[in-house]
Amino acid sequence: MILPAPPSPIQLLDLATEHAAMQPALDEALREVMTTAAFIQGPAVGQFAAELGEYLGGASVIPCANGTDALTLALMSLHLPAGAEVIVPAFTYVATLEAAALLGLRPVLVDVRPDTFNVDPAAVEAAITPRTGAIIVVHLFGQCADLEALRAISVRHGVALIEDNAQAIGATFQFANGETAFAGTVGEVGTTSFFPSKNLGAMGDGGALLTRDAARAVLLRQLTNHGQSQKYHHQHIGLNSRLDTLQAALLRVKLRHLPAATAARQAVAARYDAALAAVPGVVVPARDPRSSHVFHQYTLQITEAGSRDELQHFLKRCGVPTMIYYPLPVHAQPAYAYLGYRAGQFPVAEWLCGAVLSLPIHPLLTAEQQEYIVGLFGQL
CATH class of the missing domain: 3.40.640.10 (Type I PLP-dependent aspartate aminotransferase-like (Major domain))
Structure with a gap:
């Protein structure tokens, strides 16, 4: 390929x-x-x-x-x-x-x-x-x-x-x-x-x-x-x-640019939403209607077990960096073993650690770059 x-x-x-x-x-x-x-x-x-x-x-x-x-x-x-x-x-x-x-x-x-x-x-x-x-x-x-x-x-x-x-x-x-x-x-x-x-x-x-x-x-x-x-x-x-x-x-200096940068991030997120909302196995970020969203990250859930890592590797090969925030739940970190929590106690957090994938988002990400990124989701 x-x-x-x-x-x-x-x-x-x-x-x-x-x-x-x-x-x-x-x-x-x-x-x-x-x-x-x-x-x-x-x-x-x-x-x-x-x-x-x-x-x-x-x-x-x-x-x-x-x-x-x-x-x-x-x-x-x-x-x-x-x-x-x-x-x-x-x-x-x-x-x-x-x-x-x-x-x-x-x-x-x-x-x-x-x-x-x-x-x-x-x-x-x-x-x-x-x-x-x-x-x-x-x-x-x-x-x-x-x-x-x-x-x-x-x-x-x-x-x-x-x-x-x-x-x-x-x-x-x-x-x-x-x-x-x-x-x-x-x-x-x-x-x-x-x-x-x-x-x-x-x-x-x-x-x-x-x-x-x-x-x-x-x-x-x-x-x-x-x-x-x-x-x-x-x-x-x-x-x-x-x-x-x-x-x-x-x-x-940077505070003066923050409102415009936030608006640019929100525009990037809106374009992602429109392009990815109907992609099978992908859940775009939910919005609480009571809250604005400033999109420090644009984080998807990849719902098919095991396919998140496959998608991440494919995107990397195509020149698209991504991040996983966070790959290991905090109760599974060795430093916090003393708290005594067990696997399975926080099922949503554990699910998210295996399902989330954050796409590039910053004020200067162009529509052309986004079109390329979302186009890759149909090529797996």
Whole structure:
């Protein structure tokens, strides 16, 4: 069989080309930081925090070193006792569990919904015990989890809600009462990551915490900086977790391009939907009508057992990169064997790990490239 060749090189993510379009502004941002030499806690850090907060509807934004630190700091701000339980989805990146485990808290896994991939609120409620200290909800792949139900569970049981918003910056959720809120701004604390591959990505590591609670914002600022508000006066045990000025300056530039980049991702997803919705054995991403979707990933389910890997290998041979997020459920990771979970306890998460496949999606993916990609699905 003669394999087709792509019309132009296809990348899972094309950061170099994206950056080239804004290069003069990026260069100027770097030059300003180099001139002032305020590399730690320089003015760009506060400016970026204020601008992102405005973008997110007036939330307080507390920058930090990375997304995993953000999760750790969010939990630290709750002052939970050792051994308290933290409910987390069984289908997620390991950092969601890692933050809790590092603090001596106990991750309690619950299954996810097979359509949206997000945590199942019924499973969350069933997992609540007197030892539950927090619920961490992950807005996976760019779409909000069911914040209506999760916020109600949080309030009903007096348990803090933390939103892991590393993949859904800018997504919104509409509640039954007509209220619309940005992902990451509904619970006690939201977290996000500026890892370079994120929709709003730095050129290195970075993260932030989000909150609408002014007192918690003060506490979180202290916790990111050795527990101090004034140098050498430490009110709390904290971390050294600061977003450096260079990254903040670059993120200020990229934030201005985020709305257009999000719209471009949504257009790419719509084209994929139209072309792939009727392909046998393929399930396109479901949409919760209450949530916008910013498409950090465009993730299919390949429903015929064993055919996902065959499809991935075929696409690779044809010049189409793909990724599997995530190939091994977190309860099967050796590091978390101590939690005592067994195969079969989280059937949806386990199914998804064997069925999901993420296609290239970024703002510069052309319609011609997409036509080539979807055309390959009929050639297996």
